[in-house]
Every structure is written in structure tokens, then in C-alpha cells.
Amino acid sequence: MAGLRDRQKADRERRILSAAVTMFRAKGYRAVRLEDLAERADVSVGTVYNYYRTKGDLLIAAVAMEVEEVLETGATIVATPPPGVEPALMALIGFYYDHSLEYLSKEMWRTAMALSIEAPETPNGQRYSALDSRLEAQVTEMIRVLKRRGEVRADIDSTAMGQFVFNNLNMMFIEFVKDDAMTLDALRETVTVQMRALARMIATEAA
């Protein structure tokens, strides 16, 4: 089944992506030339394009790995969130934020976001958007859970509110990666204030 050719292919693909992640973080996405990346991965430039359609594809692949990880852990937070609307929302959102710089630099996030906006029809852009949708779905699910626990008012539309909350945390994340001087703490601080305000509006009287 897995002949020589298949093993070589898998190996090359792994080498290319690994070189990309390392170099993008170290030198910045912009500053990495495909020629250097190819050399680092021990292949030719043409071969890189055999595995990834564009330089941006490499970046999106890296981002996707990061978001997959976040979605997985995020699911466990949604399963048993801490008591209270604001703490529950911030447990999830704070985790998203904290995790965001583990493998990726702000510049990588900026570039990936820019790509998904600029070229939404490409596989690249669609892949990023799909990840966004799954994050939004997770936030929505959190609100549903809080409703089920009686912490969120029953007359709140979970879907609309999930979209609302996600739009907000996403825009604030964009602000964050746009400003190299902004710290994670500052981001959390701002969003915590917003979520506190929101929580007051959607929480049941009891909670």
C-alpha cells in the first residue's frame, strides 16, 4: 500500500509545512522567500507548489492546525462551563485568546485574516471562513448550554446572540493583532468589560 513514492510524498509535505511554520514565526511571513523555504525543506520551488497552491496556503494550513486544537479544548469548556454568564463566556473566549499566540505570531494572524477577506472564493479563504464558522458555532453552543442551565433568559435567541458575541470577540481579536503593542491582558480586559455588560442584559434575574 504505502510504497516508496507515497512515503516520499508524505515526507516532503511534512518537511515543507514544518519549514513554513518555523520560518514564518522566526522571520515573518512577508520576509520568507519561497526560494529559501524550498531550500530549507530540501525541495525545489516548483515542488512546494505541487503540495500547496500558494504561499498563503501554507499559512492557512498552519492556522488551521492551531484552530483545530482550540476547537477541541473549547468543546470541553462548553461541556462544563463555570457558573455565571460572564465567567462562562470569558472562560471560553479567554482560552481562545490565550491560545492564539502559541504557534502563530500576530503577523501570521493578520496575513491569514487579510487573505480570507481578500480572496474569499479561493480554497484558502474558504478554509479560514469555515474555521470561523465553527468557532461561532461553539460560542452559540455555549449560550445554549447557559440557557439550559437557566442562567440565560429563555427569550434570548441563541443563534443571533452567538453571532453577536462571536462578531464582537472576532473584531476585538482583529484589533489585537493589528496592534503589536497590545497585550493579551489588555485584550481580555476590554472584552471582559463588554461581556459583563452583555451578561447583565441576557442573564436571568436569579443569576
Place this chain on the structure above:
Amino acid sequence: MAGLRDRQKADRERRILSAAVTMFRAKGYRAVRLEDLAERADVSVGTVYNYYRTKGDLLIAAVAMEVEEVLETGATIVATPPPGVEPALMALIGFYYDHSLEYLSKEMWRTAMALSIEAPETPNGQRYSALDSRLEAQVTEMIRVLKRRGEVRADIDSTAMGQFVFNNLNMMFIEFVKDDAMTLDALRETVTVQMRALARMIATEAA
């Protein structure tokens, strides 16, 4: 005062920007080559770069004209909004949306947004962000006006709520320009639903 040289300069700058707006709309930002743009404006490529730092600068200049216009009319809407929280917010937001495609194509918006995210430190990116800030300020002002009229609850933080509403309308606008098939009506519809939900939460009982 206005010697020959000054007149020629002003004329060239006007010709370049005008060529840019026309061609970006007609052929798409990406598809316009600087060589063609320069030819259309009757200058050399080098001269274009004497007036605008990058191709993106030309785009941002076009976007800025559009947004300035919107801010101006927006101010009159904020001055005397229609009664009711949802109608007032939608009068402003709907106007933003309706106006957005008057001079600019979706592709131009996408590119401009991508630029401001990707290169936030450049004059380009900062200029776009500054426009965003002014729009956010206008939305915030609208909420303040509604509070003064007693239609929004006094315990609502205008600044936080303005940021919240703006983040949301901005993200929805991004979704809109990302999807070439999405109509203005569909956008308005979605946002109206969201604003109706929000209005219920922040409106005074009386209203």
C-alpha cells in the same frame, strides 16, 4: 501663488486618482496593472509613485472619499433619528450599507479591508482604521442621542454599546463583501433582526 508647476501637479494627481477609481471599478483592483493606470492618467509609472506610495494608497484614497461622504450625511441622521431604538439604529446602519456600493465595488472593499489588517502600521492601514473609528464614534453618538431622548435605558454604557454595535455591523459588512452573491437586502435583513433583538434589551420599558 498657484504657478504653472502647482497647477500641473494638482492636475496630475487628479488624473491619477480618477483613473484609479474608474479602472478599479471597471476591471477590478487586482486586474489593473500600474502601467495601464499610468498610461490612462497620461503619466509614467514613476510619477504615480510620486503622488501615492503604493497601489493600495490609491484604493484607500478612494475609500476615504466614500466614507467622508457617508460620515457627513450620517451626522444629519444622528441629529434627528426616527423614533424607536431599532428604527433609529437601522436608519443609520442602513444608510451606511446602501451607500457603500455607490462608488466602490465589493472587491475594492475587500482589498481595502485586507490592506488595513495586513499592514496596520502603514499610513494606508492607519488611514482606514481612522475612518473606522469615526464611524464607530458616530454609532456611539447615536446611542447617546437615544439615551438623551429617554429611549435607551440610562444604565447602558454608551461607549461599550457603540463599540458593540459597530463591531457587529462591521463584521456583517465584511461577510457581505466577502460573498459576491449576497444582496444589500439580505444584509439589511440580517442586521435588522440582530438590532431588533438588541433594541429589546437596551430600550426603556416606555419605548
Place this chain on the structure above:
DNA sequence: GAAAAAAGTTGAGCGCGTTCAAGTTTACAG
């Protein structure tokens, strides 16, 4: 009005992402 200085224009050339025709390696049949 001529000459010098200042200001602006020009387009060939560079860098880098991307392509593709030619070459190489692997798989497979007999």
C-alpha cells in the same frame, strides 16, 4: 534673457510569487 538651482518626471531594472516544459524517478507488465 541666460545660467544655476530646485522640483519633478521617466522607464529600465529588480525582487519575489508563480508557472510549465523538460527532465528524473518510481511503478508495473511481460
Place this chain on the structure above:
DNA sequence: CTGTAAACTTGAACGCGCTCAACTTTTTTC
């Protein structure tokens, strides 16, 4: 083991945004 087909790799070449040294035009000086 040989010949052939299929799959993959390669790097020179291309397109386009952008730069800058050489040139041209306008303004200023005397």
C-alpha cells in the same frame, strides 16, 4: 531484467509592484 507508462521534481522564465539614477521642466537669481 528491460522497456514503457505514470507520477513527480526541477529551475529558468514571466508578470507586476515598486525603485532610483538619469533626464527634463519650471522657478529663481543676477
